[in-house]
Amino acid sequence: MKDIKYNKYKPWIYPTSIILLIITIIPTIFLFAISLFDYKLGTPLKSAKFIGISNYITTFASSSFWHSILITAKYMLLSVGIEMILGFMLAFFLYNRKKWLRNLLIIFMVIPMSVAPSIAGLMWRLNFHPIYGIVNQLLYYFNLGPDWYSYDMALFSVIIIDIWQWTPFVTLISLAGLLSIDTSVLESARIDGADGFKMIKNIIIPIIKPVLLVALIMRSMDSLKMFDVPFSLTEGGPGDATELLSMYIYRKGFFHTGSVGAASAVAVIMLVIIIFMTKLFAINLQKQ
Amino acid sequence: MKKLALTLVLVVLAASLILAVDPAVALWAKWVKENYGGTTITIAAANHPSIEAMKKMTSDFEALTGIKVKWECMEEIHLHDKILLEFSSNTKRYDIIMLDVTWLGEFVSKNVVVPLDDYINSDKTPAFFDYEDIIPAYREGLGKFQGTIYGIPSAGESAFIAYNKEILDKYDISPSELNSYDSLLNVAQELASKKRLYGIAMRGRRGHHIVYSWLQFFYPFGARIFDENWNCLLDSPESIASLEYYVELMKTAPKGISSFSHEEATSAIMQGLVGLWFDATALAPWIEDSSRSIVAGKVGYLAPPAGPKGDYACVAGWNLALSEQSTKKDVAWQFIVYMLSRKMAPTYIANGGVVTRTSILDDPFYQNEFSYFPAVKESLDKAYNLIREGVDWRPRIPEWPQIGEIMGLEASLALSGKKTPEEACKDAKAEVEKLMKESGY
Numbered sequence: 001m002k003d004i005k006y007n008k009y010k011p012w013i014y015p016t017s018i019i020l021l022i023i024t025i026i027p028t029i030f031l032f033a034i035s036l037f038d039y040k041l042g043t044p045l046k047s048a049k050f051i052g053i054s055n056y057i058t059t060f061a062s063s064s065f066w067h068s069i070l071i072t073a074k075y076m077l078l079s080v081g082i083e084m085i086l087g088f089m090l091a092f093f094l095y096n097r098k099k100w101l102r103n104l105l106i107i108f109m110v111i112p113m114s115v116a117p118s119i120a121g122l123m124w125r126l127n128f129h130p131i132y133g134i135v136n137q138l139l140y141y142f143n144l145g146p147d148w149y150s151y152d153m154a155l156f157s158v159i160i161i162d163i164w165q166w167t168p169f170v171t172l173i174s175l176a177g178l179l180s181i182d183t184s185v186l187e188s189a190r191i192d193g194a195d196g197f198k199m200i201k202n203i204i205i206p207i208i209k210p211v212l213l214v215a216l217i218m219r220s221m222d223s224l225k226m227f228d229v230p231f232s233l234t235e236g237g238p239g240d241a242t243e244l245l246s247m248y249i250y251r252k253g254f255f256h257t258g259s260v261g262a263a264s265a266v267a268v269i270m271l272v273i274i275i276f277m278t279k280l281f282a283i284n285l286q287k288q
Numbered sequence: 289m290k291k292l293a294l295t296l297v298l299v300v301l302a303a304s305l306i307l308a309v310d311p312a313v314a315l316w317a318k319w320v321k322e323n324y325g326g327t328t329i330t331i332a333a334a335n336h337p338s339i340e341a342m343k344k345m346t347s348d349f350e351a352l353t354g355i356k357v358k359w360e361c362m363e364e365i366h367l368h369d370k371i372l373l374e375f376s377s378n379t380k381r382y383d384i385i386m387l388d389v390t391w392l393g394e395f396v397s398k399n400v401v402v403p404l405d406d407y408i409n410s411d412k413t414p415a416f417f418d419y420e421d422i423i424p425a426y427r428e429g430l431g432k433f434q435g436t437i438y439g440i441p442s443a444g445e446s447a448f449i450a451y452n453k454e455i456l457d458k459y460d461i462s463p464s465e466l467n468s469y470d471s472l473l474n475v476a477q478e479l480a481s482k483k484r485l486y487g488i489a490m491r492g493r494r495g496h497h498i499v500y501s502w503l504q505f506f507y508p509f510g511a512r513i514f515d516e517n518w519n520c521l522l523d524s525p526e527s528i529a530s531l532e533y534y535v536e537l538m539k540t541a542p543k544g545i546s547s548f549s550h551e552e553a554t555s556a557i558m559q560g561l562v563g564l565w566f567d568a569t570a571l572a573p574w575i576e577d578s579s580r581s582i583v584a585g586k587v588g589y590l591a592p593p594a595g596p597k598g599d600y601a602c603v604a605g606w607n608l609a610l611s612e613q614s615t616k617k618d619v620a621w622q623f624i625v626y627m628l629s630r631k632m633a634p635t636y637i638a639n640g641g642v643v644t645r646t647s648i649l650d651d652p653f654y655q656n657e658f659s660y661f662p663a664v665k666e667s668l669d670k671a672y673n674l675i676r677e678g679v680d681w682r683p684r685i686p687e688w689p690q691i692g693e694i695m696g697l698e699a700s701l702a703l704s705g706k707k708t709p710e711e712a713c714k715d716a717k718a719e720v721e722k723l724m725k726e727s728g729y
Contacts, residue, residue: 042372042398130543131561149547151704235365237494238546239701254369257690 028271035265041258048261055265065266067240068248075155075244076223079162083219086163087170088212092200094171095178106175109168117165121232124161128233149234154241158230162223170215177211178204210285217281224274245270309352310631316414317352324619325354331623332371333386334364335551337573338443338606341641342627349626355619363549364388365495368689371611375400380613383620387439387609389430390496390682390689396433397686401609404437407621418630421645425668429675430605433684439607440628443642445570446667447504447602448660449590452583455479455563467593469505472564473537479563480540487540488564489556492548494700496692500550502699503681504566504602505530505537507674508595513683513691518729522695522717526597531709535702546703558583566592568604569667570642572660577640589663591670601670602681605644687727694719 035055039048059065090109094102115123127133128148136145148157181204189203205212227246230236236247243251249270253263309317333339339361346357360382362370368391374381375398387395395401408419419427419440426444431437449472451463459478465471476487490504491497506513511527514520521527538545542556550567554574557565558581565575578584592601608624610617626632633645643649643664655661674681682688695716702712 041376042394042400145543147543147546149544151546151706234547235494237700238492239494239704239706240697241704251693254373257693258372 031264031267031271034261035268037261038259039261041254041260051261055262056269058262059265059269064240064243065248068243068245071155071240071243072224072245075159075162075226076220079159079166079223080216080219082159082163083167083170084212084216087167087215088174090167090171091174091178094175106172109171112165113168115165117226117228118232120161120165121229124157124164124229125233128157149238151238151241154234154238158226158233158242158244161229161233162226165229166219166222170219173211173215174208177208180211181207213281213285217278217285220277220281221274224270224277310416312414312416313352313626313631316416316625320353320355320622324622326356327616327619328356328358329383329614329616329620329623330358330360330381331384331386332367332374332382332611333359333361334367334606335361336364336386336443336606337570337640338642339386341636341639342442344639345627345632345635349623353622353626355623357623365497371395371400372398375611375613378613380615382611383614383616384623385609385611386442387607389605389607389684390692392433392438392607393684394686394689395609396438399612401438402612402617404431404440404610404621407610408437412618412621413625414629416629416631417625421630421647423644423646423649423668425603425671425675426605426644429603429671429680431607439609440624441644442606442608442628443570444603444605444644445568445642446591446604446664446671447567448569448592448663448667450557450565450567450572450575450587450660451590452557452560452563453586453588454583455485455560461563463588463590466564466590469508469533469593469595472593473533473540476537476540476564486542486556486562488537488566489541489553489562490538490545490548490566491550491553492538492541492545492700492703494546495696496689497549497696498699498703499682499692499695500568500602500604501566502531502534502695504592505533505595507600507679507681508592508598509533510595510597512679518724520717520720520724522720523714528710528713531699531702531713534699535709538703546700557587568602569660569664570605572658572664573640573642576659585659587659589660591663591666598673599670600674601667603668603671603675604681605642687723690723691720694723 034048036050036052037048038051038055039045094105097105112120127135130136130145130147130149133148135148139145146153148154185207186199186203189199194203225246226244227250230242230244230247231250234242236243236251245266249263249266251257252266253260339359343359346359350356367386368388371382371385385401387401407413408417413419422441423444426441430441430444431439449466451466453463456463459482461475461478465475472488478487479485480487490501492501506527509526509530511524511530512521541548542561544552548556550571553565553567554571556562558575560583572589575581575587576584608628610620610624614620627636628644630645630647633641633648637643637648637654637658643654643661648654649661649665671681682692698707698712698716698719701707702709707715
């Protein structure tokens with residue numbers, strides 16, 4: 001490693017570093033700072049009062065904050081869990097197909113991923129419409145047709161959209177992992193008598209575990225921050241059924257309340273949670 | 289000199305006859321083109337029939353005055369946040385903003401809009417604008433705050449009931465039965481029991497939408513949000529009764545009611561899905577638009593019935609206001625003068641605009657032309673009852689948007705069945721009291 005002359009290449013990194021500094025570091029420092037003030041949107045910045053950690057205390061004492069943590073956890077576990085399982089199954093299915101068919105199917109799989117999340121939310125808002133939406137039109141023949149926007153169903157609607165959009169992501173990553181397995185390992189395992197399911201459980205998964213872990217980390221981080229879909233679909237409602245943490249921050253800071261100081265405190269808490277989880281995953285990854 | 293003036297007038301008259309433009313407007317337009325032609329103004333607005341009408345009139349305006357108009361339209365709830373966001377970031381993006389009456393207190397206290405008295409009473413405003421012609425309830429109730437004019441009413445509204453004549457005839461229900469809230473509930477329940485039909489369409493989405501619907505029953509049932517000393521009365525028996533009534537009535541509403549804004553509610557009646565509808569008078573043009581509504585011409589309108597403890601109706605609406613950060617206020621003012629003037633009001637109405645002027649409302653031609661005008665007039669008369677008592681339909685204090693959010697969240701939880709109306713009202717009162725204390729009341 002000492003051979004690489006870092007100093008020679010440093011100037012090439014400066015432009016990106018400066019841009020990153022301006023776009024990410026400075027706003028984050030502002031976020032930390034403003035969370036210690038009582039600042040309302042629309043008032044001049046100078047008029048903000050310093051109130052120390054009062055915003056944080058109010059947040060931890062608020063039951064709606066803990067409710068949104070619960071909703072976010074539910075959302076993350078269900079969507080990421082189903083995506084990982086479904087994604088891996090799909091990847092395995094693709095792995096066993098002929099190359100031309102595999103590539104064709106991959107093209108179709110990319111489509112959900114390439115739709116902007118807020119547009120996906122709007123699209124599915126029409127699909128899930130209890131009377132005119134295509135989902136209930138089809139379910140009508142099975143005598144089903146739930147109200148996708150009711151308090152009980154709204155979170156599942158958001159989860160379904162997430163699964164629809166990001167399972168292909170997990171599939172593609174897992175497929176990349178599967179295709180990178182050395183076939184000689186599989187051959188020798190087969191000779192030793194390993195059959196289908198045993199092969200998957202004891203050979204394939206341990207080999208591609210790092211790849212799967214990467215997919216897991218990325219999906220978990222994204223779903224913790226998820227905002228566009230619940231915003232487009234239900235705006236956090238009905239009641240607080242789809243009030244994920246990001247929606248909670250939006251409601252505190254913008255949605256007619258404008259308490260930017262309080263919202264920033266929650267955003268900082270969210271940042272800490274994400275950093276903590278990333279650390280956990282990173283440690284796990286290094287062990288592999 | 290005299291010859292020049294005479295020639296000018298003749299030219300303008302000729303031009304106006306050719307272009308079918310009123311001579312007064314043509315003269316004004318010429319002056320505007322000379323002084324402000326070539327400037328671009330940006331307007332922040334919500335999706336609303338009044339805005340659709342103005343958009344249709346925009347190309348004529350641009351041709352007459354040489355001012356270019358950029359429209360930025362979005363959903364009304366997001367409009368509030370977008371305007372504040374742009375204002376906080378000092379982007380100077382908007383010249384004119386469409387201002388809901390409920391935001392007036394907040395925007396004035398944050399200096400987002402400027403007083404318009406000087407504009408109206410100056411030579412920047414031609415006589416054909418006629419500010420005094422605007423309906424008094426709208427002049428006082430929509431655009432003025434603490435005695436100063438901040439907005440020109442562009443779409444005043446009350447709320448009323450629309451009923452599908454064919455559906456009611458089919459089930460032998462006479463509209464005169466809708467004379468009390470009890471019978472309204474009964475009719476809605478009867479209609480909802482029929483196949484492929486729902487009772488009533490109203491708003492139910494969390495936030496200001498559900499509060500809009502709840503308030504229709506709130507006041508007639510005798511409830512008030514605050515008393516004279518700003519004590520919160522949201523947990524009074526009348527308030528709880530009104531929320532219980534609303535939740536009960538919404539059981540007859542189409543599936544998905546908990547996410548309905550005025551758009552979904554009006555779609556429901558426009559597509560013949562419901563027998564009844566109770567929402568803003570300003571939306572009647574959509575129901576009567578035969579290009580989008582299958583029930584156009586088949587709908588009757590009624591002012592809200594008297595409640596057990598009061599005969600009131602909503603007064604609400606939108607203004608056009610000048611953004612404080614705009615560098616083209618004089619130019620933007622000319623746009624407001626044109627669109628909301630007395631002279632252009634017939635064109636505005638013909639394009640689907642919302643009536644804000646006495647000259648239009650009292651005109652027998654329009655009362656014949658638009659089947660909903662008599663009901664609008666009756667609703668506005670009922671709205672006066674509350675104004676006479678000195679009560680704002682929605683308190684126009686700077687804290688209102690936040691109060692609306694709190695009431696909107698609790699009402700939405702009650703509608704979803706997660707809380708009883710009593711719990712929702714009590715929790716709402718607690719939150720509102722906390723807010724008022726923080727604001728120094």
